[in-house]
Amino acid sequence: MCKRSERNMTDYAEEQRNELEAIESIYPDSFTVLSEEPTSFTITVTSDAGDNDETVETTLKFTYVEKYPDEPPLWEIFSQENLEDGDAEDVLALLQQQAEENLGMVMIFTLVTAVQEKLNEVVDQIKNRREEDKKRKDKEAEEAEKVAFQGTVVTIENFLAWKATFESDMADLRKKRQKEEEQTGKTKLTGKQLFERDHNLDTSDIQFLEDAGNNVEVDESLFQDIDDLDLDEDDPDFDPLDMGSDED
Structure with a gap:
């Protein structure tokens, strides 16, 4: 290989041509x-397959400059697949670093x-990110299952907060019921109010007895001979219960 000081345009062109032939046979x-x-x-560069056969890929575009390899070629990412933008920027930075280290040589x-190795690292990082994400979700x-099983630990603070909320809800409920009763006129009456409102209640017991009396069966034979009895109702010593004893 010619030294930089001895190279001319013909040397640059020849080195570029020879490298191009070698690159075509390699890739x-x-x-x-x-x-x-x-x-x-x-040149399309593809990583080795990961655990789930996933790969990342990028197609690099190179352009020789007149004095390559004493000056670095131009490069860009022509296309990419499964390669995130942050990783693509790392690839470009890696190309810059390697070019500076290899000036003067094809x-x-x-x-x-170097890019191939970088893409393999990206696949490993994808695997690690996936594992970390799984661990985080697990x-x-x-933690969610533990909280659901244990319930909420009662402290003075959260109990007082619950108590205030409960009392507020109960007050709202009472106001709502009172408003509904006022609107519908279905206010609950006391016993006295019910009695004053229904005047038939004061005769209910009498009516019950009358209805019951109509259903009583009387044995009239017990009273058939009552007219034959010699009753002296004016006698101060008269006692109907003793009538049977006199006959004896």
């Missing part, structure tokens, strides 16, 4: 030439390899 299925003047191409393979569910 035959993911390498695509976009233009020749200037030389521009894309570097496309080095840049792509913990929240456990």
